[in-house]
Amino acid sequence: MSAAYKNIIRDHKLSHKLVPVFNVAPELELACSRVAAFIGERFMGNKQLLSAEMIESALDGFKRAKRAGNAHVAFMQGLFEPAKLLYARRYVARRGDHVAVWCPMVDAIPAFEERHANHDFEMVDERCPEHITERTAAFQLASRTLEGEAFRRYFEDYDVAHRYDHSEALEG
Template identity: 65%
Template sequence: MSAVFKKIIRDHKLSARLIPVFTLAPELELACTRVADFIGEKFMGETEPLVKEMLAGGLAGFKRTRKTGDPHVAFMQGMFEPAHLLYARRYVARDGERYHVWSPMFEPIPVFEARHSGLATGMADERCPESITRRSAAFQLAARALTGENFRLYFEDYDVAHALSDSEVVEG
């Protein structure tokens, strides 16, 4: 478990809620750590840090199917469903009049932050110019976070496209 993931768990009081998930599927701890290490703690989702919203979505999916289905797969679905938000707004480092813009999926956000450590970082209300579907964004993040059998389950049978009415390009 990385220091970033530990801090997120501590700051958002998620430890007690994540224990049943990691007890049932210990490999999801690695997936959550990789997501946290890629997104970091400052990138904002709808109303809160995106990584917190992703973990909350995973926990909601886990709770919903705990007794009736595959809760670890539901956790993955819930966690990756908001991945499209990485494209909905821009993450920038401000250098006076200049902006350095993070490009989604090219590098982890903490690496971008470290490269621009002396600058103020924050969100800009501008969507990325790339056209991307919710499904594609979820798969890109899942490919970074999941390994082996979990990625196969997510990719072949249980991807978030099943929960969406269509897989059209996400509009800003």
């Protein structure tokens, strides 16, 4: 498991909520770990770290579907639904007059942070100029974080992003 994932689970006290899920489906823990490793520990969501919001969204999906549907798929839907937030704000590294902006999905956020290690990082309330749908954002993050069978199972067999609109770009 990634260090970022372990820190997020510890700092946001999510372990006790995740144990029942991972006892039934241990592969979901790897998905959470890889998402946390890609997003890191600084990118903010709506109210807290985006990685933590994504894991909590996955738990909410799992709880809703536990009795009525496929909880594994609902967990993955919840995990990737907030991916649209990676395009809602810009993540910037500043040092004096030098400004670098993270381009969504080009590389992992921790890799961007490592390249700009002696910079100050901040969130800027400016949308990414790309026009992207929620479905595409979910698929892009999934393609960068899931491997082989996990990607095939959750995104081909069950089409986890099926509920997203196919044509409407996200609006600021």
